[in-house]
Amino acid sequence: MEMFKYFKIDENSRIPKYQQIVNAIIEHISNGNIKIDEKIPSINRFSEEYILSRDTVEKAYHILKERKIISAIRGKGYYVTRTKLLSKVNVLFLINKLSTYKMRIYNSFINTIGGNSHTDLHIYHCDSSLFCDLIDKNIKAYDYYIVMPHFKTDTLKHISHTDEAVKAINRIAKEKLIVMDNNTLHVGNDVVEIYQDFENDIYNALKEGLSKIVKYNRLILVYPEQSVYPYPKRILFGFRKFCIEHVLDFEVIEEVYDDIILKRGDLFITIEEADLVNLVKQIRDKKFKKGTDIGVISYNDTPLKELLGITCISTDFKLMGETAARMILDKKKGKVKNPFNFIDRDSL
Numbered sequence: 452m453e454m455f456k457y458f459k460i461d462e463n464s465r466i467p468k469y470q471q472i473v474n475a476i477i478e479h480i481s482n483g484n485i486k487i488d489e490k491i492p493s494i495n496r497f498s499e500e501y502i503l504s505r506d507t508v509e510k511a512y513h514i515l516k517e518r519k520i521i522s523a524i525r526g527k528g529y530y531v532t533r534t535k536l537l538s539k540v541n542v543l544f545l546i547n548k549l550s551t552y553k554m555r556i557y558n559s560f561i562n563t564i565g566g567n568s569h570t571d572l573h574i575y576h577c578d579s580s581l582f583c584d585l586i587d588k589n590i591k592a593y594d595y596y597i598v599m600p601h602f603k604t605d606t607l608k609h610i611s612h613t614d615e616a617v618k619a620i621n622r623i624a625k626e627k628l629i630v631m632d633n634n635t636l637h638v639g640n641d642v643v644e645i646y647q648d649f650e651n652d653i654y655n656a657l658k659e660g661l662s663k664i665v666k667y668n669r670l671i672l673v674y675p676e677q678s679v680y681p682y683p684k685r686i687l688f689g690f691r692k693f694c695i696e697h698v699l700d701f702e703v704i705e706e707v708y709d710d711i712i713l714k715r716g717d718l719f720i721t722i723e724e725a726d727l728v729n730l731v732k733q734i735r736d737k738k739f740k741k742g743t744d745i746g747v748i749s750y751n752d753t754p755l756k757e758l759l760g761i762t763c764i765s766t767d768f769k770l771m772g773e774t775a776a777r778m779i780l781d782k783k784k785g786k787v788k789n790p791f792n793f794i795d796r797d798s799l
Contacts, residue, residue, distance in 0.1 A: 454491060457484050460501050468503060472511035477520060477566035480531055491521060491529045518565060540568040540779065543593040545585060547577045547601040548680040551753045552768045556631070559772025560597075564779060577603040577680055583619040595779055596623050599632045601683070609681035611635040626784075629775055633683070634786065643778050644786040647766050649685035650692070652791035653750075656764035657693045659793035660748075667746050668716035670694055670701040673726045677705075682722055686750070690720070713737055718746035718799075720764075727761070747798040760797035767792065 457479045460471055479485045492500065497508045512529060515521045522532045544560070546553045561570060571593075575582040579602045586596070598620060602610045611633055620628065625641040634646035657664060664670070672690045675682065687703065694701040707719070707726040711733060721727040727749050731741065739745045742762075749756055752765035767790045774787055 454485060454489075455500055458501070460503070469507050469511040469514070472497075472508065473514050474566060476511075476515060480520070481566065485531055487531050489531050490527075491531065493528055520565075540564065540595065541593045542568060542570040542595045542597060542779075543585075543589050544570050544572045544597045545582065546572070546574055546599045549574050550680075551755075552751045552765075553599070555753075555768040556772040556775075559769040560776045561772075563773045563776035577601055579613040579616050583615050586619040586622065590622055593627070595627050595629060597629045597631055597775060600630065600636055601633055601680075603679075603681050607677040607679065607681060609683050611683065629778070631771060631775060640786075641784060643775070643784055645771055645774050645778075645789055646786070647789055647791060649683045650689040652766065653686055653689035653764060654693045656791055656793040657690070658697075660762075660764075660795060660799065661697065663795070663799050664718060664746075665697075665699070667718035668700060668714070669718070670699055671717060671719045672701070672703045673705070673707055673719060673721045673723070673730075674703050675705055675723060675726075678723070686722070707733070713739060713745060715739065715744045718748070720748045720750065722750040727756075731759075731761075742798045749798075752794055757794075757796070762796045762799040763794040765792060765794060766790065 458472070458475050460468055464471065466474070476485065476491070480487075485491070494505055494508045494512060497503070498505045512521065516523065519532055521529050523529050542564070544557060546557065557572060561568075564570070573585050575585060582598075582602070589596075600612050600616060600620075602613055602616060604610050612635060617636060617638070620630075620636060620638055625638075628638065629643040629645070630636060630638065631645050632647055633649075634644045670690075672687065674687050674690075690703075691701070693699075706723075707721065707729040709729070711730075713733060719730055721730060727747070730747060734741050734745050734747070741747055742760075746762075748762050748764060750764055752763040752768075756763055771789045774789070778784075778787075
């Protein structure tokens with residue numbers, strides 16, 4: 452079968468063999484080596500040709516079928532299907548900072564939208580001027596523009612938008628615009644918005660963990676008032692609302708200081724990774740027991756926090772990226788509130 456000349460399985464690659472098959476088929480459909488409606492090898496034929504297990508090839512074909520890249524015709528075999536996915540889609544993806552959780556959104560988006568899209572990632576570092584410049588330079592170059600609007604003032608405080616940023620965004624055709632994470636731009640109802648509700652998210656997540664939180668004497672939110680990458684003030688508002696409504700003693704500090712005063716019965720909620728690391732180290736060094744003597748909750752979950760057993764309150768970053776991709780593929784519009792969860796682990 453002539454198609455076999457396009458495929459190569461790299462035994463030394465860290466990419467799973469089933470994923471190599473998926474990637475190869477998508478690539479060669481995209482570049483025209485494999486045509487729409489062309490028959491592809493059967494699972495048995497493919498596994499025999501490359502000395503692969505039938506399960507490996509079957510898994511690859513299952514992924515391709517789920518993405519509607521191929522279809523099975525009973526009694527005839529597998530054929531390439533004409534789908535939206537196979538149309539080249541060019542995306543400009545603008546994020547405010549390079550962080551673990553922002554990259555989880557981006558990677559999830561890339562994995563979901565498929566190999567026949569082209570996505571350019573740019574980081575604008577919460578800088579409104581850089582953000583506007585990127586849009587101005589690329590205003591007619593892309594099919595979709597994904598923006599995460601988080602900016603900073605001259606005093607390094609968070610601001611959801613600037614007049615200049617709103618003007619730049621309004622230059623983008625509404626059918627091409629996807630606003631993610633922060634939905635305070637007020638750019639109309641004809642765009643895609645996948646957002647967090649920062650004030651109510653933290654309030655509701657803490658309320659979910661109330662039965663464990665109330666065993667602590669004081670709640671301390673480590674909220675950096677000034678930061679290179681500042682955080683929405685609504686996080687602070689939601690925390691205060693929770694504590695006041697539930698009559699809990701609380702304090703807000705700007706960072707976990709070296710030699711911070713720790714008391715048995717404290718519960719810390721950290722936002723920045725550096726503060727979490729410093730806090731956990733000092734809990735250990737001062738012979739306190741994390742999750743018993745002193746509680747720790749971290750804002751924004753990561754795989755490392757999961758591994759270390761850190762309780763988190765967090766939006767579902769993977770789902771946010773998937774939702775954006777699905778709405779592009781399905782040509783949908785509308786506002787979607789992304790789930791925000793209380794994730795109970797050993798540190799509470």
